[in-house]
Amino acid sequence: MSIHEKASPLSLVGEPVAPAPEKLERPRYAVYEHPRTIEGKTYKAGTWYHGLKQSGPEEKAIPVDHWICTPLTVEAETVNSEDGTIGRLLSFSHRGRRIEWVMPMEALAGKGDEVMKVLLGRGLVIEHHQRRQIVPYLASHQSPNLVIATTTKPGWHESGAFVLPSRVIGGDNVRFQDSGKAANIFTCKGSINGWQTEIATRCLGNPVLILSVCCALAGPLLAKVGVNGGGVHLVGDSSSGKSLAQLLAASVWGNPGNFAASWDVSKGGVEIEAASRNDTVLILDEIKRADPKRVQEMAYAIANGTGKGTMTREREGRAKLTWRVLALSSGERSLSDHAAIGGSNAHAGAELRMVDVNAGNRTHRAFDEVHGMTGQEFHRTLNDAVAQNYGHVGPAFVESLIKQPEDLHSAFRHERQAFGTESSQAGRVADRFAIMALAGELAIRRKLINWPEGTATKACRLLFNEWLSTMGDGNxxxxxxxxxxxxxxxxxxxxxxxxxxxxxxxxxxxxxxxxxxxxxxxxxxxxxxxxxxxxxxxxxxxxxxxxxxxxxxxxxxxxxxxxxxxxxxxxxxxxxxxxxxxxxxxxxxxxxxx
Known part of the structure; x- marks a missing residue:
């Protein structure tokens, strides 16, 4: 049975029954997508319990029918790709929109209050007096024939699909699984055409803005090409425009106000933020919010892509968080300068994993071209634009990679030639700038960004050469x-x-x-x-x-x-x-x- 087909009514043991039985068997649960007339009685659409009630040992059992909730269908069994735990893919409708939720079977332990909270929170209409029937209904449901994979991490799945909380690109047999409480940061508004006209066009002539957009697009390419994670750190005075560059990058994947993260978290918090943006981009605001004593350690963690190991109460190792991501950070100080405030010496490795980009000493501070406006007008115009159009370009870019595959390794090698270095350490930084340039050029060729070809390469190469002239090509x-x-x-x-x-x-x-x-x-x-x-x-x-x-x-x-x-x-x-x-x-x- 396809997951899009509606399930037939189910017996208490989960066996399918005829859609219009001659006689209603009891006890059992049934799901009716539309009103049904059985044995002369009409039942409205919903999930029903058809039971028998006996008031005394000598009394004859009488039939009882309880409407539990709107139609709630068990579509498939799920298997989590990370830890192998089993769940159920549930579906129902709310205001004409189909809602899906992957329910872990362990959530049915006890009274199942957490299941009720999620279903109610997502719009399932439940008869309050019959709410306790939800858990028995779900628990008695026999495992469906259809089995699909789930993942708790966005990004590329082993099936070849790209999983986001609200959609799956390039596959139907995998779903995103969460607790139902986390905010969905991958939202959209406006249109891709609006984003191109109001935002992308105004990036032209601005290397920092172009680099920021390319950084946001490069995440899906990291695993495909084999480039390690890391980041770039926009350095400039307060109110120079570096935060706006981050908002533009965030608009590639979601609402800039929600998608951007913060340095003001623990190392474990950074790991969670990075994993929740796997294969996309991690936006980290002002570095002055970070703990100076831990900031370099956090930079290592972002680039290395593996979280700290923890143990269960049974002293068994939990699965570590993992991610592949490029970070776009900002601050008035460099990473090493901020670390020095806490008395820490600069680590060369940390500086290479979060490289400084000049976003404060350009023609108009972070901008090189304001398109006939004052710097303040340009900033306000773009700031308004990112609030109206976001969340379209990133998913569209992934979709184009799946539908129009090409030899990305060869494309990367060709792009990398524009970033010449002598030392292996500078070469790793060059890899990062080259993958960002490649992402931008691929988006241009696929008509997702309305820039002339070569725009992304030129901007990324300019900023890389600025870094190279400051830091040198040595060890x-x-x-x-x-x-x-x-x-x-x-x-x-x-x-x-x-x-x-x-x-x-x-x-x-x-x-x-x-x-x-x-x-x-x-x-x-x-x-x-x-x-x-x-x-x-x-x-x-x-x-x-x-x-x-x-x-x-x-x-x-x-x-x-x-x-x-x-x-x-x-x-x-x-x-x-x-x-x-x-x-x-x-x-x-x-x-x-x-």
Missing amino acids: AEDRQILRGIANFIDLHGDSRFSELRHSGTTTVHNRAGYYEVECGARLYLFNNPGLAEAAIGFNLKRIVRALQGADALAKVDIEAGQKRSNKSYVMPGGGKSRFYVIDPVKLDHEGAGQ
């Missing part, structure tokens, strides 16, 4: 080490170092080393503890490797034909000590102070 950990040493010298150059020749006349507390002057410039002689403190979080071997790569070690010793990374000095008071001799100019040359 991120090397940059972090060099920047840390340069900052240490700037902070403590005269308080924790003294000139080697006059060290006997100078008292230095908590000494990090000495300096010597050659050709009018200082060279800093770091002792082991001082160098480890300057690049905290890295061992000496790793620090030395970064200094060698930058050619920042000005003097070394050669012993037995081999170079040593430090140099031996005769101390003015007698004896010898070894120091790492660092040229600070080479640190600045590598962008350490940026």
Whole structure:
């Protein structure tokens, strides 16, 4: 039986009965989609209980008929793809609209109040005095022949369909399963034509806005191409327009006011938000709301796509939350600057997983082109537009990927060529910008966005090159080490170092080393503890490797034909000590102070 066909009346044990029986068998439950006349009595449409009532042992049983609710049909058995639990696909109508809900069988345990709450909340009309019949009716229903899969996570399902809470794209034998209490963030309003005219057209000439839309569209491509998650972080002063860029991205999938999430949650909260937007986009507002001590850890979690493991009361491991998503974050400070507020040192890996994009120092702050308006007028016009047209482009893009398949791996390799890098770390960031560019170009070619071809690639490449010119194409950990040493010298150059020749006349507390002057410039002689403190979080071997790569070690010793990374000095008071001799100019040359 198709899930769209209405179920025949069911006996108490669940066996189908003839649609118009000669005699009404009792006891049993029956569902009538339309008024039915049986044995001369007319029953209105609904779910009925036909029973027998006996007032005493010697009394003859008399028939009783109770109308329970409007027609409530058990369409199929469901099997959850994540944990294998069994449920039922229920359907009914409310104001002419067909409503579906996947009910887990475990919800029937006890009095089944949660089942009643969900059904009432979704519009099922129930006879109050007969409400306790709902659970026996559902529990007595034999397993339907039709079995479909369910998932608690939006996005691509193993069946090849793309599942959203309110619809399934590309398949009919899978459904989204939730508790019935969660808000549906994948809503729509207006039309795709309205979105194209009022929003997409005004993105032209604005790389930040174009990147934001492409970021929202790239989510469904991550699994198809094999690119890891991560994000971009729009950095700019307050009221620069970066929040508007996020609203535009959110409008691709739903109501911007509801679809956007917040940094103001725990790490577990971020995991839930990411999983609930799997294969789409995670919008995170002002980073200043985030806990500075946890923000880098949260960035890692978003990119890695796996939640923290937990245990049941039986000490069994629960299934971890998983997701694939690109995040679009914003803030007045970069991720590393915000982490520094909490006393945390910048992690190069976190900076690579949430890369900074300039959204504050452009021609009109976050905008490059305001299409003949003032910046304030442009902002207000777009802000009004996203409130009227949203939720159409993302699902339409997925539908086009299913109906018009192409070799996405080949398309990505071709797009990636526009984002040239040398190091593997910068290459991972280039992958992210390239997948966003590909998403935009695919949407253009499929007539979902009214931009000229090449628009998405040009904007994403521009912003990637801006990031590359700031961060460099080298190793991120090397940059972090060099920047840390340069900052240490700037902070403590005269308080924790003294000139080697006059060290006997100078008292230095908590000494990090000495300096010597050659050709009018200082060279800093770091002792082991001082160098480890300057690049905290890295061992000496790793620090030395970064200094060698930058050619920042000005003097070394050669012993037995081999170079040593430090140099031996005769101390003015007698004896010898070894120091790492660092040229600070080479640190600045590598962008350490940026």
